[in-house]
Amino acid sequence: MSEERSSLSSLSRRGFLAAAGLGTATAVFAPRLLFAQETGIVPTMINAAARAKIDVQPLRRAISVLEGSGGNIAVLTGKGGKLLIDSGFTVSRARIAVALDNLSSDPITQLINTHWHVDHTDGNAWVHSAGATITAHENTKKRLSTSTRVEGWSYTFPPAPAGAIPTTVFDDEHHVHHNDTRIALKYYGPAHTDSDISVLFEEADIIHVGDTWWNGFYPFIDYSTRGSIDGMIRATERNLTTVTDKMIIVPGHGPVGNKAGLTEYRDMLVAIRHKVAELKKQGKSLSGTIAAKPTAAYDAKWGQFLMTPAIFTGLVYSGV
Ligand SMILES: [Zn+2]
Numbered sequence: 001m002s003e004e005r006s007s008l009s010s011l012s013r014r015g016f017l018a019a020a021g022l023g024t025a026t027a028v029f030a031p032r033l034l035f036a037q038e039t040g041i042v043p044t045m046i047n048a049a050a051r052a053k054i055d056v057q058p059l060r061r062a063i064s065v066l067e068g069s070g071g072n073i074a075v076l077t078g079k080g081g082k083l084l085i086d087s088g089f090t091v092s093r094a095r096i097a098v099a100l101d102n103l104s105s106d107p108i109t110q111l112i113n114t115h116w117h118v119d120h121t122d123g124n125a126w127v128h129s130a131g132a133t134i135t136a137h138e139n140t141k142k143r144l145s146t147s148t149r150v151e152g153w154s155y156t157f158p159p160a161p162a163g164a165i166p167t168t169v170f171d172d173e174h175h176v177h178h179n180d181t182r183i184a185l186k187y188y189g190p191a192h193t194d195s196d197i198s199v200l201f202e203e204a205d206i207i208h209v210g211d212t213w214w215n216g217f218y219p220f221i222d223y224s225t226r227g228s229i230d231g232m233i234r235a236t237e238r239n240l241t242t243v244t245d246k247m248i249i250v251p252g253h254g255p256v257g258n259k260a261g262l263t264e265y266r267d268m269l270v271a272i273r274h275k276v277a278e279l280k281k282q283g284k285s286l287s288g289t290i291a292a293k294p295t296a297a298y299d300a301k302w303g304q305f306l307m308t309p310a311i312f313t314g315l316v317y318s319g320v
Pocket residue numbers: 115117192211252
């Protein structure tokens with residue numbers, strides 16, 4: 001991850017130059033454009049995915065995780081066809097397809113989305129065209145079906161194409177039996193968005209918790225679609241009551257982890273929420289709160305990815 005992270009901005013610059021057909025000489029005279037490009041989180045994520053190699057990590061039984069295209073993709077292989085959790089970015093299609101072929105020759109038959117965000121659903125259309133039916137929380141269908149603004153990303157997403165829309169949706173809980181594996185899907189309630197679910201592979205004791213956990217990074221919280229810091233903390237508390245010490249936990253972003261790592265993350269969220277709330281109660285503005293550095297004790301470990309200490313402080317401030 002660290003290698004990938006350190007190269008994010010240069011990847012994004014190369015992606016921009018390639019897309020715009022500009023050479024470096026021209027780029028020198030276009031600093032504003034470059035700046036805008038590099039601070040846009042969505043283009044940064046897409047450009048990183050366009051360059052990243054797909055890492056495949058076998059977990060337990062027939063379940064693996066693919067890292068490198070937006071959110072972590074979990075894959076269950078078997079005679080009934082592959083079941084995917086999340087679909088990454090479309091720009092990674094060729095490399096994801098190769099990684100999937102290397103796992104087994106089974107076709108893709110099922111896709112489950114952990115939530116509606118583009119870095120987890122952009123590949124839905126091609127995965128569906130490859131043969132998958134798509135299952136998700138009803139709010140994932142709702143958000144993908146219409147134009148949706150995410151203020152925190154300064155980005156408005158158009159409606160997703162018809163093939164990308166989930167056709168099996170649920171409200172609270174849903175169960176899937178696939179390749180002799182029981183899979184339990186549960187809605188968190190509003191947390192990171194209003195569409196987040198956990199996906200538990202019961203026999204393998206592996207849970208995908210979507211973007212309720214960014215392992216090793218301050219998480220994004222999407223207030224535009226009803227996420228909040230308190231919802232994130234509630235979801236994390238629920239994860240902690242669900243998971244055991246032996247369970248493998250697949251986060252939305254970052255390396256596969258365990259209960260100890262998730263506990264540390266909960267403690268970080270709770271501590272920063274407390275500090276930011278105190279500062280806001282004292283009457284501090286957002287900029288005053290950021291200047292007081294309420295995240296300082298955590299920045300070396302958690303503040304080195306897309307969500308900088310200042311951005312994350314702002315996300316917490318919005319919700320206390
Ligand atoms: Zn997300």
